[in-house]
Amino acid sequence: MTTKPSREAKRMGDAGGGLALFAIAYLLFLYVPVLFLPLFSFNDSIFVSFPLQGFTTKWYEQMFADEDMLKALIASLQVGGVVAIASTILGLLGAKAVTRYRMPGQGAVTGLIMLPLFIPEIILGISLLILVNALDIPLSLITVAIGHIMLCTPFAMAVLTSRLDGFDRSLEEASMDLGETPWMTFWRVTFPLAAPGIVSSLLLAFIVSFDEFLLSFFLQGRQPTLPVYIWSQLRFPSKLPSVLSLGAIILITSCVLVFFAEWVRQLGTTGDRKVGVA
Amino acid sequence: MADYIIRIENVTKQFAGGAKAVDGVSVNIERGEFFSLLGPSGCGKTTLLRMIAGFEFPSEGEIFIDGQASSLIPSYKRPTNMVFQSYAIFPHLNVFDNIAYGLRKEGLPGKELNRRVEESLAMIKLTGFGKRRGDQLSGGQRQRVALARALVKRPKVLLLDEPLGALDKKLREEMQIELRQLQKSVGITFVFVTHDQEEALSMSDRIAVMSKGDVLQIAGPKELYEAPNCIEVASFIGNINLINATVKGVNGGEIALEGPGFGSFGAPSIEGVKAGDKIVAAIRPEKLSLTAQKPTSGAFVEGMIKASAYLGDRSHHQVFVKGRDEAVSVAAQNMEREMSADFDASKPVYVTWDPKSLILLKS
Ligand SMILES: Nc1ncnc2c1ncn2[C@@H]1O[C@H](COP(=O)(O)OP(=O)(O)O)[C@@H](O)[C@H]1O
């Protein structure tokens, strides 16, 4: 091309350069600490400090040998799975109600469902603990899951409401007009159209539950969830490296899940854009 | 008694916390007819159509579909199908599956189902488009798919909510003709909602004119235009000049009127009027003629041309008449090839009419 700088570059000038610098600094600040996790998980020293001492996979071996940690991991996966499914079902029902029907007091109901998003978790945790004690329910992973469902349902509902709002409600009427019952209409029209939102909601609820600390801390019984277990192990320096290797694995898995969720969501939205309901 | 496929009896629909969208409406629709609901936006057309489809239920009154009271029958059990204003093509299905949607649950053998869908595709001239997704179709094609999807169910009544509203003018006019031909060939009763009076006049066997939740008049296109039963219908369908007149005397079949600007003039009598009554005499612009020479006989008034619009096939003139606030509209056919101006705006003109063209409406 010509040697002249493009008009675009001229107009952006120094401001453009400054912005790029800021963006790079910001990304470094955000991700470099996180990258220390996999880095030190392969470092042959129980001290998390530079200089690096050589490559090892023994922390990973130690981690897989640590039965308590694996139990905590399994507990978190179980809770996360149950919470993801339960809050997505609740969120879907709620989203369907607020987008498809007009009810008296609708605003108030929606507000109340969304409220847990805005209440500090510590207050939520304490009040749930008081309630659970008052009702004499033994603390266990079940009480943790109930707390998480309260926390995750608003997320699920927000994701699914925007999804259901996005499509023409006469699609469901058209299905019933063509002879399908409301139930079959849900399966043949609503569900496939909401599917990308359902996948996002499942993943989002799972991730929120998986790394939730405060509610789990208050509501757990004998079996801790993974974040609580990790926190309890931080007192023992010798355990730290294997916590790092677990962290590295979780980090990679989360990245894969998030990219997958985003990919599904985009599939959904590009499809819609092309349809463009008149 | 006529064969009514739909009888709407005293139906009122009141939405929660709203005014009455439909207010005590009774309409009978004959089997096999092309029936239109015509009225301005917000007058309750869609609400009435949705009650026939079963998406809304009357607050009062009853709708009979093919003799059956419908208020307990949900939409998916009614012998009606609908073409939605937004077309509501399923975006996750292709054209074939959209059309087959309502057939799938009827348990047709695969061959029969294929044949019916292919037939429908041929009917809407989209043979070979079965694999296309809804988002790869133009507006006109989507409209056809919506039509085929409803008709393939062989409903007793097809409901159409402003199906041509989203199309451009040329395509809309083509579709008007096609729809009308299609209705004749399949013989299914069509209930067609529109706010476009020309569309309703050109397509329908009969039309119900609605306003603010009420049905004002139900009649064929010609009767609506030539014999509207009230001022609202007269002014909604086409243009019209209204003269607020007083009855001076009734003499057999003749009635003597007096109105501002028009002085004394005669009209054929209608029932139930007597001297002293206030009445509205209405006349369509094309029933009036203009001439530069003062007529020696017949009904006429003198005026000055205020504005003229040349529209090719016809011209519209606005004529000021002394004593009348509103200009009189006159529409003249341009029957001769003529390049010079029709009238000299500085000289008086004479508006003439045939008294038989006057429509008398109680005010
Ligand atoms: N679901 C609804 N809830 C409340 N009011 C409604 C609803 N649907 C329609 N209306 C009102 O009823 C009236 C008639 O609406 P509609 O039947 O859509 O008119 P049209 O189709 O003739 O334009 C309007 O005033 C509209 O606001």
Ligand SMILES: [Mg+2]
């Ligand atoms: Mg409407």
